[in-house]
Amino acid sequence: MAAAIQAEPAKLRWGELEEDDGEDLDFLLPPRQVIGPDENGIKRVIEYKFDDDGNKVKITTTTRTRKLANARLSKRAVERRSWPKFGDAVHEDVGARLTMVSTEEILLERPKPLGSNKEDPKTADPLSQFNKGAVLMVCRTCGKKGDHWTSRCPYKDLAQPPETFVDKPVATDAAPGASAGSAKGAYVPPSLRAGAERTTGSDMRRRNDENSVRVTNLSEDTREPDLLELFRPFGAVSRVYVAIDQKTGMSRGFGFVNFVSREDAQRAINKLNGYGYDNLILRVEWATPRTT
């Protein structure tokens, strides 16, 4: 803050500039202000410049400087820190932004959910629980009983697609001519063409919507790890997501948590809906499937 005050112009005042008819002071720009960094490491730089039409533009750049863990550097490394730039880096544009910090929080994604071990029946294949009541489980695609659910049918790709998806290309191995889609002249994405590698793309999207719980009225400071910590006690969590505003980097106050098993999700909803978290009352409910 002290720096900002020092940077304030001594002679000119904004209000007076307009009335000063005598000379054209439009070419004057307010000086650059640097506010911070404050205790959170947030530094704000306010600059003014003329754009192409000659209008004054105020540019506020907010940056957060993060202290990395106290690194021990060798003497040589410290010396290298002050080496002058060379090559293409000499004329580096400030606006080039070659180096950016990812806006996305990347976690080391564990192949199995945290805090689970193989003995835990819930984290095992959810189907195993139903093996006794196998008659309940009838695959609509291949008609097999008690082996898998429709959505997990291994013969899904071979089966005739249901009526609702007639405009999708038929990708059966039995009818390669039709699968090429050339007869209809419709475009077939390469991933769906015959002979293309089967991908799990659509499958994964579906999984994202499975057992998804929407959490709203989150406080702005809540991040994905916090949410994970909150929901983990209820069972294996496969995905945690907190909506972040791209511009401000702040949480938008809602998020999604996916559970591996539906019962865990239901228990979490029962327990956490209306739960006071970070002085706000959480609203936890089933996520409505995306309409796309």
Place this chain on the structure above:
Amino acid sequence: MRPILMKGHERPLTFLKYNRDGDLLFSCAKDHNPTVWFADNGERLGTYRGHNGAVWCCDVSRDSGRLITGSADQTAKLWNVQTGQQLFTFNFDSPARSVDFSVGDKLAVITTDPFMELSSAIHVKRIAKDPSDQTAESLLVIKGPQGRINRAIWGPLNKTIISAGEDAVIRIWDSETGKLLKESDKELGHKKTITSLAKSADGSHFCTGSLDKSAKIWDSRTLSLVKTYVTERPVNAVTMSPLLDHVVLGGGQDASAVTTTDHRAGKFEAKFFDKILQEEIGGVKGHFGPINALAFNPDGKSFSSGGEDGYVRLHHFDPDYFNIKI
């Protein structure tokens, strides 16, 4: 963790290398300018201009004074790390694929690709202390293996040279006579092209990654197979943590097939494996193309990955990485 994204290259990355202190990160790409970055904040320090083709590999001397790069323009060049000045150019008759300084930085091994009628070769060059005394003559040229040699590195005490390449066989050569000492077992070894080879911090073992979707750890002296890590995508890059018993594999489907599938299907993560238990620990996502290069900071607290997408992603680990339990 929030990785730092470095977009200095316009073409796919080919190689990444930290200097010994871990404060500088060198990146090579298919564009012609190897680049050096500060490894803590990702700021670009400079570029090495002079190559006229894709740069495949680089190595930096222990004192961070010299850089050697191998390029598809059929040259390998020595550079002054600080100024970006070219010190010497080794000319070959075919693209230079891999370069490696020996312990002590007095020698360098350079491999060249098969080209026209020429077969691939491993060249050993003496690196003079004073660049004005540098000569282009080879101390030793090893020929024999069929196909490209993707990587050749120095073995323990510079007594051997370890090479691996398209024929999926790892070979150990005598670095003085050029005699073939050992060959990896056909049964145990890789089945497809070996794309990468990384030495452990102490040099006692090394890790190879192959298009047969596996990575293997070998003993540097006996060439016996120690561990195998199986994954579900071709491995383009491997690295080992100098701090923890972790192996990182990078890869993904072939670049030519990328646009035909969902990006989640490409499996462009850097996969962490427990070195001893051979079990997967986790994955770090982010690239929009296969990972071509991986490097661990010598302090083991950060690593960087370079992808076909032209980005270098520099990851400083969160504190909880250091007490992951399986």
